Amino acid sequence: MKPYSYHELNPLIRLKEMELIPTELMERMIQAKNIQEVGELLKTTVYAEYINDNFEDNFEAGLANEQHKLIEELVVIAPEPKIVWAYTMRFTFHNLKAMTKAELLDENFDDLYIYDGFYSLDQIKSAVKTGTASEMPAAILASVQEVKEHFTESNSLQGIDIIFDRDYLRCMRSLGEELNSTDLLNEIISFIDFTNIVMMGRGIKQKRSKGFMSTVLSSQGSIPKEDLLDVIEESMGRFTEFLLTTDYTEVIAPLVQDGTIDLAQLEKIRDNYLTRRFDLAQVQAFGPLPLLALLNAKEVEIKNLRLVIVGKRVGISEEHLRERMRETYDA
Numbered sequence: 001m002k003p004y005s006y007h008e009l010n011p012l013i014r015l016k017e018m019e020l021i022p023t024e025l026m027e028r029m030i031q032a033k034n035i036q037e038v039g040e041l042l043k044t045t046v047y048a049e050y051i052n053d054n055f056e057d058n059f060e061a062g063l064a065n066e067q068h069k070l071i072e073e074l075v076v077i078a079p080e081p082k083i084v085w086a087y088t089m090r091f092t093f094h095n096l097k098a099m100t101k102a103e104l105l106d107e108n109f110d111d112l113y114i115y116d117g118f119y120s121l122d123q124i125k126s127a128v129k130t131g132t133a134s135e136m137p138a139a140i141l142a143s144v145q146e147v148k149e150h151f152t153e154s155n156s157l158q159g160i161d162i163i164f165d166r167d168y169l170r171c172m173r174s175l176g177e178e179l180n181s182t183d184l185l186n187e188i189i190s191f192i193d194f195t196n197i198v199m200m201g202r203g204i205k206q207k208r209s210k211g212f213m214s215t216v217l218s219s220q221g222s223i224p225k226e227d228l229l230d231v232i233e234e235s236m237g238r239f240t241e242f243l244l245t246t247d248y249t250e251v252i253a254p255l256v257q258d259g260t261i262d263l264a265q266l267e268k269i270r271d272n273y274l275t276r277r278f279d280l281a282q283v284q285a286f287g288p289l290p291l292l293a294l295l296n297a298k299e300v301e302i303k304n305l306r307l308v309i310v311g312k313r314v315g316i317s318e319e320h321l322r323e324r325m326r327e328t329y330d331a
Contacts, residue, residue, distance in 0.1 A: 003081075006079055006287055017294060017297065030322060046066060047063075050062030071295070081117075081118075082175060082178070083184070083288045086288075087295040088117050089175065095113050096164055099128045100147055103125075104157075104160075119136060147160050165216075169218040172220075176188040183287060193248065196223060198267055201263045213232045240261045268326060272326060274296065278297075300328060304325050
């Protein structure tokens with residue numbers, strides 16, 4: 001299958017969007033009386049082949065398989081495959097974290113591997129074990145080396161997450177600039193800003209020092225890292241005041257009450273904000289946004305399905321399910 005131009009690809013993306021679960025059907029799943037009723041509703045979707053007796057026990061494999069198939073198809077037909085990696089890079093770094101910890105702890109975490117469309121489990125393991133892997137960017141190999149050196153000096157597993165998370169955001173920003181798409185770069189910068197905001201909220205709540213947060217926060221967003229660090233050792237109220245002076249004030253304001261911010265809802269708000277930005281893809285005939293919007297919509301769908309299935313198994317109320325659900329593409 002040959003790569004398409006965006007002019008040719010985007011009509012195909014529209015067809016793939018029709019396979020996504022509509023908001024109305026997701027709502028019916030929320031209202032379902034039990035997990036069996038959810039299964040009956042899923043039989044009308046692309047997940048039908050995974051529905052059988054006690055499907056909820058192994059449905060995670062079906063979710064992973066559907067995501068795998070979509071990524072694999074898009075990598076082949078995208079005009080520039082790296083556009084797909086702009087989204088799936090998060091899985092690459094997740095894999096690096098998991099396999100690095102497996103290597104250092106002499107454990108087997110192979111089941112944590114998530115397909116990213118570019119780097120196989122064997123390539124990730126090779127990068128971690130030997131510092132080399134075919135076709136893996138030098139920046140990622142350098143990140144692996146830094147992590148291993150840090151662990152040798154400190155024996156700290158937390159440092160693994162900090163270094164990889166920081167390098168992930170730097171690599172993503174670099175890729176966004178390389179691909180020369182203003183829409184994509186703006187999306188990436190917003191994601192980095194929200195990631196910093198979430199980490200800041202947690203850092204203040206946990207009373208982290210300015211020095212610690214300096215190693216955690218990314219300097220790749222639009223909110224200057226120095227401005228964030230200026231309020232890290234102050235109160236949550238001071239932090240929320242600062243957030244209301246940024247470009248995200250309209251998104252943040254509903255979470256602020258009595259000088260504090262609802263951290264539990266902050267990640268959900270981030271996901272919804274980025275989904276709304278992807279809504280621009282619905283009127284865009286050219287460029288990479290529709291492809292990225294489809295990848296985002298699939299991941300949101302998977303998060304919501306996982307929430308519904310777990311919720312029905314443990315008896316979470318409809319109200320609480322709705323509070324935790326991410327906005328879908330057609331919402």
